[in-house]
Amino acid sequence: MIDPTLKPAMFARLVYLDQCLTWRGQVNRKDLIDRFGISSPQAAIDFREYLERVAEPKPRYDTVRKCYLADSKHRGLPFTYDDGSPDDLLRSPATDEFSLLPSPVRQCPPFVMRHLYQALEQRLKIEIDYVSMSSGLRQNQWIAPAHFASDGERLHVRAWSFHHQEWRDYLPVRVSPDSSFSVAPVDQELPRDADWEELVDIRLRPRVDLTDEQKAAVRLEYGFTEGVLSFQIRRSLEFYVERRWGLNRPGARLERC
8 A cells, every 4th residue: 555654746756766667677866857857855865765665676776877777576666556568657647537448458578678778778789589470480689779669559669680680670568578688789880770860751631532521620630730730750650650540541531741
């Protein structure tokens, strides 16, 4: 149960610390300050409170990286609450007045995310077993994580594949928990990831074969403020726009200009 002596604001900060350690495997004082706009002394108090309450094995402070690191057997706080998912760190839960169509439950073990995040943060390559949806096989390979991205539904890791010799998107949920997660320095200069660096202008409009009334309804439905809906994305995510927005599918309401 939640300790009734904890003020709601501090409870929220302790939960955030625990989520960072659970999913990212690390956290520092700046994370807390940036997230909640608190002072450095208050952040120090929160860390002290967290370390007193967290279950063994407790996080350890790394003097080189200047952050707290979670143990591989991190158990976290004894509070009863939903651990959530990595992108919950950026989103607020729905209220009781809001009905939400549930998304597929994608179980990604926190320690998998910790390994991937720390490999990215330390610029290391990491050995994983990954289930390929094209071949249907579980392949052992080394990747060098470089970025995280979301298509609005799933979290992706943008990484260089030493096996395929190209930049690819990996779903953490498809990384086998039985992977070795061995790490090693990247001993070569990786090719430029042009598809990540290049920004693409997306311009959407109601389908031309709709009636004027239907076009007006579509503009209201998708929040058009001008004649077209425009935004920029990385080219590596362009495919997910096509898929998520259902462009060029039967019954599509939008099309690219």
